[in-house]
Amino acid sequence: MGWPGPGFTGKKKEDIMLETGRAAVRLVKLASVVLLAAAAAAAFSPGALAQAGNVKLEWITWSFFRITSPAGKVIITNPFITGNPDAAAGIRLEEVGKPNLILVTDAHRDEVGDAVAIAKASGARIITPSFEFGTLLTGWGVPEAQVMRRNPGGRFAWEGITIRVVGSVHGSGGTDPGSKFPVYGGIAAGFVVTFENGYTLYFMGSSAATQDMALWAELYKPDAMIFLMSGFTEPLDAATAIKLVAGKSPNLKTLIPHHQRVAPPPGAITVADVRKALDSMGVSIPITSLAPKQSVELKK
Helix, strand or coil: CCCCCCCCCCCCHHHHHHHHHHHHHHHHHHHHHHHHHHHHHHHCCHHHHHHHCCEEEEEEECCEEEEECCCCCEEEECCCCCCCCCHHHCCCHHHCCCCCEEECCCCCHHHHCCHHHHHHHHCCEEECCCHHHHHHHHHCCCCHHHEECCCCCCEEEECCEEEEEEECCCCCCEECCCCCCEECCCCCEEEEEECCCCCEEEECCCCCCCCHHHHHHHHHCCCEEEEECCCCCCHHHHHHHHHHHHCCCCCCCEEEEECCCCCCCCCCCCHHHHHHHHHHCCCCCCECCCCCCEEEEECC
């Protein structure tokens, strides 16, 4: 049937085609607005903001770090304040605030520090290096619900953050604060923390270098490593630990020492010593040395 046919409205074919085209354009514009609105809502959702943010890491002193995740969650490590010879350079107990999680690498007093008092005051959960250490914590008054008992090979996932417990070649004997008798703290550990945005930090605790570090690096691909630089650590041992991780994690771009004194005693290991050892091994990753209470933004 030719044009015009049944139902002819009196409009020309060209006019009808023009109106149809305009309607299609309006529909396309409306769809674009809806898509843009949805994209904007997704971009500014808490999850997306967490993905876009950075990790803030602050060294207090010793092996005490305060880490703020992209979503604002606060993790502290080995909060050694009371009895710390460098405490004056750090923060007071009342300045710790309310962390969400506490990581303690072993039962030595400079690792446990004030974790018990902080957990009781803040409600923070403590991720343990071993099951046995959890028993000590509950015996010292930390509520069972705040003690996340883990062992090497264990995992703790919470609010988009995943913490993996890995081994450590180190002791873990403690002292009971009441009786002053030695107590068994289980085994020592390190922690691999993956934040909401995928950034991964390896905190090796007080471990000596071990080939296992290469395995963990291959599995978790850390972007940053907090390595041991305690008083009389052998520089080659510290450098070897770093080399083992760097060899299996192409993501590793940041190295941060821990356990060093604010004013190292004569003969103590220095960043320059570790740098020299790393250079001899062909590892060129820079070392970020922080002053007490200094922070750094960590990003991919």
